Amino acid sequence: MSLNVTDRGRLNRFLEHLEESARVELGYPVAFDIDYKPLEPFLGYSLNNVGDPFASGHYRLNSHAFEREVLEFFAEMTQAPDGQWWGYVTNGGTEGNLYGMYLARELFPDGIVYFSRDSHYSVSKNLHFLGMRNIMIRSQPNGEMDYEDLRETVRIRRDATPIIFANIGTTMKEGRDDIGIIQGVLDELVMDKRYIHSDAALCGGYAAFLEPRPAWDFADGADSISISGHKFFASPIPCGIVLAKRGHVDRISHSVAYIGTRDTTISGSRNGFTPMVLWYAIRSLGVDGLRRRLHNAMAVADYAEREFRAAGIEAHRNRAALTVVFPRPAQAVCEKWQLAAAGDIAHIICMPHVTRAQVDALLQDILSERGRAAPGDPK
């Protein structure tokens, strides 16, 4: 078996296309700077991590041991209660969010989910999927939840357990909901029963390295946390980590025990390669390397914001964010640089592969397109 000449040609052209595309990618929360080549041999085996990473089955081609080390690393990063957490490597942030909301639903069937307007569209989709009551809360201009709106909305529904879906890094502006403030709102309303899920898809990769540390993890009051592996950790294959308080998972595993399994993971067969990828990133960079990598990226974001402003473009970003928001440029620029745009804004995300030279080139393109527009044009 082998490909014919035409198909081999297609693969080669596709590789060239990817090479070119990767050079002008500034808009999405992906990273290209970690070389995972040493893991290629593992693609030769059908690794399958089906089931609970802490349990064992007869199928030996799994990377559960590596997966557990990855989970332990993230348990530390998220200040999970010692020995009182559980988790697994997912297929991406969405699966982790689904898992968190599933836990919340099983614990509080009467609950109402509150999430901000700046949440990713998949949040509404997930809640519809799970059949959960939900209310969208207003956002502040920086993308963070409007805590006053949250307070007023929960205040008139004190008979229903609040389930807060907190964004630790919104899609467009990298706004971070403050779990500390959210806890304060619920305390004030004496809502003792509550559930807080932290969707840290993007920022979960580095929030632990920020100073001051944002209020986003288990120590701040999260009940479950979802983090993406293909964002800050540059996994070439989408993946993620979900962690939750062990007691919550135990309660739901009882509730599914009548169907004859204690396996609460959402996927059946699970990717055994991506835990190797995360393990490799953690072991080869280490905490210091990851921290340095963040600081370099942050310096580029800082540079981008300054340069844009110096050129007369209204760029802004949240404190210690990798995302720089600015007025939506011409369509040709958005397409060339693969910029995500929403309404009249666009952004770049200064992930670790983004260079100052790329920022300069983008800025040049924006300015040229502006110059090309007839004087007096509205934009």
Place this chain on the structure above:
Amino acid sequence: MSLNVTDRGRLNRFLEHLEESARVELGYPVAFDIDYKPLEPFLGYSLNNVGDPFASGHYRLNSHAFEREVLEFFAEMTQAPDGQWWGYVTNGGTEGNLYGMYLARELFPDGIVYFSRDSHYSVSKNLHFLGMRNIMIRSQPNGEMDYEDLRETVRIRRDATPIIFANIGTTMKEGRDDIGIIQGVLDELVMDKRYIHSDAALCGGYAAFLEPRPAWDFADGADSISISGHKFFASPIPCGIVLAKRGHVDRISHSVAYIGTRDTTISGSRNGFTPMVLWYAIRSLGVDGLRRRLHNAMAVADYAEREFRAAGIEAHRNRAALTVVFPRPAQAVCEKWQLAAAGDIAHIICMPHVTRAQVDALLQDILSERGRAAPGDPK
């Protein structure tokens, strides 16, 4: 950044462990015979197929074009109505089953799901997840649904739309529910509204090549079909294909449109590497190669059944099945050969990598362990 000596050693030892484990794997529906090495360069890019494979976004590092070709291939294999189908490459059979059940729930919120006792445990878990009413139906000894029990159970619930979860290859016995017979049962009860999902995780890879062709696909009445990519197609990373009638998907995409998206996929970021894997298998083997590969595997299954029986072991299998069922051997044998066992039976699945020599060696081990048991021992 690089790994230290200890960690490099661990990776090497893990590779050796996988090499050894792969040599004695006969129990799970995985296959090791396709070499996907030529695709390794694509791991160097963060391929992400987020969203609908038939729509396009700004992120250009995707393999949507390959994914569409894969889907077209499967649409043909499953006799999908011309131009009236939709689908995507999933993270595995479970996601495809979830998707099918989700469609069914949106179309028939009053529906009851019927599935046989021999269904995989994930089916109950999925239905609990989606909050769908469901009833387990008895199985026949060969693992196929007991159609009489189905008839009697549906007969007294004619006010609820029946949603049939059909297994095209059960986990333990490769029993195949006959969608033709199921249709007959529902016709007889004049249940015109109905939904049939075909869980063809294992057999969907080759059912189209069997003669006579089982009643399992769109032409037989399926509304949606889920097929695994890491089983017959030997993908080293779990994946799958879900296909559904276009009209169903359009109706649910309307129902989620109020949340501002027409993206009905369950995952957010989607694996862009696995569509390349499936494309590679299809293009390099072709229909003839896939058919030949099946026939070779079937001949090994045939051989295994005969040899076991000749040695006095009560082996049996369903017609044209790769799965050979026999009395559960000693625990040491199950562990060595990674055999899935349930109650007093075990099985091997003669996937394309399984050789006659492996079957002989397993048989030898079973017989030796029997000889080792004291004479007069119950087993």
